[in-house]
Amino acid sequence: MSYRKALTAAAAAGVLLAASGAAADVKFGALYPFSGDLALLGEESYRGLEIAVEEINANGGVQGEQIVLERGDAVDNNQAIGEARRLISREQVAGIFGSYASSRSIAASQVAELSGIPYFELGAVADEVTGRGLEWLWRTNPTAEHMGQLIVEMTVEAIAPRLNRDPGDLRIAIIHEDSSYGTSVAGHQERYGKEAGLNIVTVQAYPANTVDMSSLVLDLQSRDIDVVYQTSYQNDSVLFLQQADEAGFKPAAIVGGGGGYSLQPTADAVGHELIDGVLNADFTQYLVNTEATPGLEDFVSAYEERYGTFPRSGHSLNNYVGAKAILQALDEADGFDPDVIAETMAAIDIPAGQTAAGYGMLFDDTHQNERAAMMGLQWQDGKLVTVYPEEAAYAPMRLGNE
Amino acid sequence: MQQKLKPALASPRGAIGLALVLLGVLAIPIAMDDQFIYHIFVTICIFAALSTAWNIVGGYAGQLSLGHAIFYGIGAYAAVMLTNMGITPWLGMFVGAFFAVIAAIVVSYPCFRLHGPFFALATIAFLEVFRVLALHFRSFTGGATGMMIPLNIGWEWMVFRDRLPSLVIAFGMMLLALAVAWWIRNHRLGFQLIATRERESAARGAGVQTVKVRLIGVSISAALCSLVGSFHAMYLTFIEPEAVFSLTFSIQIALFALIGGIGTVFGPLLGAVMLVPITELARGWLGSGALGLHGFVYGVVLVLVVLFMPNGIMGLVHRFLEPDRKPKAEPEPETVAAEPRRVAPHQVGDDIIRVEGLDKHFGGLHVTNNVSFNLKEGEVLALIGPNGAGKTTVFNMISGFLKPDSGTVSVRGTDGQFHQPVTPGDYAAIGVGRTFQIVQPFASMTVEENIMVGAFHRFTDVNDAREAARETAHRMGLGRWLDSEARGLTIGGLKRLEVARVMAMQPRVLLLDEVMAGINQTDVRRAVDLMLSIRDSGVSIIAIEHVMQAVMSLSDRVIVLNSGQIIAEGSPQEVVRDPTVIEAYLGKEFAHA
């Protein structure tokens, strides 16, 4: 061992927790926010990856090697870069899985790009993740664009007919929290809405930690809004639903964009009666027609066995599906060289209806999974059930007179 | 909190320690040749540079800014926007710095009137406004989704595949910040900033243009932060308002300085060098544990550090470097005056100050009513009167600290013309120096440094000022305390220091506000001698005084003020015999005497 290496090893012991793992394994990084504000769903996302890895390891691993996950905590953007560098240089990972939060993904994947190490994004939704033309980044999950697109499509195809209205006659308001997530979803809702000829009356942003949305509600009320699209976290979803109700504002439909609208505690907080009928679009959730999502039940039982609870959100499922597809493909490849991985990724071709999330997998030239899709959901009797598209629906959409 | 102001470099042990720290920051990552270690040290350099820059405002000037992320953010956005237009960040960073300076002036100028917590709140409010506006003006800033730079590799674009160049740039920025901070601390600007922090009015009295020096300080600080922000944006390759204009980030910048030692040159560096690795380590241990555990421990540790190390790391370092300072073994200077008194009666010349019709109301109270008098060159004029007569108000109006409601104050300049100064700075410039009734030492500065603040009125060079200060100190009998902190002096010593600071300005007119109150008989006699020697050196004096012994032996002329009006004027002997004066002021003892 050279002097330099000895020094490095000594520093590794001093600055970091020493990595664990046997010699013949292949290492991948798992870069998620494990602490800080985003930790809850960061951890939830990681669980999906962990289940996929454990499942594959139990079946003999990838190319006969056991996979070892090295966790990196991307608590802020600077830290995401630091951890990505650590995973690449210190842990010598073959690739990095991540990252739930878009800004962490954007920051960390630039490091991977410069180092020529593959970065697999399984959950971040911002356009910029794949919009930069990175060579070494692939994204398996549906994005903010899919969400905006699906909500508009659902409005045209399902909501308007059930209300017996022409889609163009509906007065639509887009409201969103003002961080990256709300802003990008709202941007796509607006764009696709205009393309589809929808009448978008107003677009309004607000800070997610607000304590009062009554003026916003009044504004929507005075504009005679029929349909509200809200992209929000938990606090603001609860506030809006409650304050709209108290102001007597009853739009024909409210469509959430994931976030707070996909979480059970939101429904419990506002009351199951109040949230009943509220629509939502998000990653594939659990009350879905399982014929369209083969393997979902196995995932849920594996999750419950591993963590002792029902999955807290669809993030784990989507991370699971993405990671599993990639690792299975790698099993067929020869080695973990970045070029080999790139070839493997290019060859992945899974038709829709064959993964536990329902969507298929095929990467376009920006390395976005062009078969990724979201699903339309609705709160019915205190549960979030899949209602759109028809073939994945768990129950019919309840709206208008139907 | 503020440390002794002797820079750590003054001690050889300190200099060696500093060199080792700097060498370590550069050498450790190179020796270990590891991406992650490089990243940690780049982060150390960035935070050290930001905290050092912050310290110019937060430490030297004592203005607790919690909005410094504004300047960092402007630098970051400028560099990223220009890079996207194809302009190299090496140019963009200076564009950013330019705008950061403008923002700094716009933000700080109105806020400088605010002290302590209020300044902090105002800077937080400005930061929030910047953040919300950056979110709002999407077409300009990219809004909440942030902005990225294209990954063009090379020095030109400040994006590197190698790790060393980033470290070199970050290290260079840190050195620049340290050098600037060190330079400021050891030059006039630093003395003036610290004097302003310690006692704003005394600083103004000593001719410091407090607003100007603070604006210079905050501009330099903002420019440095902006440069670092530009580099950090290139390093991150991605910025967003939430991360850039962040209150948490602002607090963190200030925190490194606080833990290292606010107001010291190298404290922020030490703070960053110690804390960044510890934070990384703690995150490794606690981050993957329970949700919130890391933050909880972080908060608790912060509280403990503040409670048990309120002087920061530099406080400990100083204890190590300088076990204790004793007053220099210099014989007590018995003679106050350096030159023997001239026996010949002194000459009284023409008017040097003309005060006409000064009026001032505080609410319903008419504090001075049509006060007019003049002061002749080489004259000692005593201003006496019972408490509340308006003497200090008159002083404040003839030194620029208060604006009269009506009336004028004219001072003859060296050009022979009469001028009407407005601000304390104007008065200092034309040669009017004043002391304060309640002594206003710059408590954390040494006696020498206190006097230097006055001397800087005449000298720009630090050595000249030091020389002049020492000379003045010896003349005032403060020689043996040159290196002691002002807060350690007795009341008599503080009064002399007060006069010494003004004398170091070499004023032509000296306004003395009760310099003899509360000192013992011997000191009074010495003070009288001192003043006469000052007068003999050609300085005209107006003295507010209660000690009648001094008034009688010192003054050429006495003005008696009562309820804001001049009730008598004349030679000391005339005035004490004046029945109105006796009735209004001197009371029965003198009437019977």
Add this chain to the structure above:
Amino acid sequence: MDTFLQVLTNGLMLGGLFAIVSIGLTLIFGIVKVINFAHGEYLMVGMYLTFLLATGLHVHPYLTVAAVAPLLFVLGALTQRFLIQPLMSARDEHVQIFATVGLSTALMNLALLVFGADIASTPSSGLRTSLHLGPVRILLGQAVIFVVSIALVAALHWYLQRTQTGRAIRAVAQNRDAAQLMGINVNWIYILTFGIGAACVGLAASLVAPLYPTQPTSGTYFVLIAFVVVVLGGLGSIGGAFLGAMVIGLIDSLSGFYIGSDLREVAVFGVFLLILILRPSGLFGRKNLAHVSP
């Protein structure tokens, strides 16, 4: 017109919310003169306590005030005694601010550790019922907050003006050293004031929790607003703080309706800065300009 009246009403109700949260800070900031960044976290702690007591004992959330206010009093008093008081003599006032930043971080993460990141909802127990007053509509719970905040202002005013301790508190606020010379135990007064200030937040928490979701970050929104309100009202002026809260509530509501909800904070902080710069004694404060230079 009805909409405008409703916007005004919403503004006043929001003002009531800001007032009840800020009154405690008036005491702490105005008398102890410490920027307590943990003020929002006091509210958050109080809301969690209300949540625990109301759901655990199945009592009306309002009844929990009997326990929450005393507990918060203890929290506040402990903060002053063990965190602020040791730093009172520090040469630099900045260290106190950082001590409270540390406390704020610790409390927020403690809540995360104990309760997780999800929201906790205190039962609304009928307080979300709408009352119709002519053309406008308010929530029962909001009306209660509004009325109680007025009552609290009156009660504190009476306490400070008419009781022996209250006079001592005012004396300390005006001139700490002189009060000490007159034999007032200044440290004790500070502890008491901090405790009362925190207890007021406890009262606020029991009223606020049934109406708003509770989460570890619940306090962060309020802390800056509370400082704005207190400065606007004039340092240490309790009635002023109430009026300041009304002003901020109205600005927030009106700008949210007429300008756009994403710029509400710009309006609020913009007004705050203008007043701080142009009239540093606050809108309703007496001229007590210790914190500004001439």
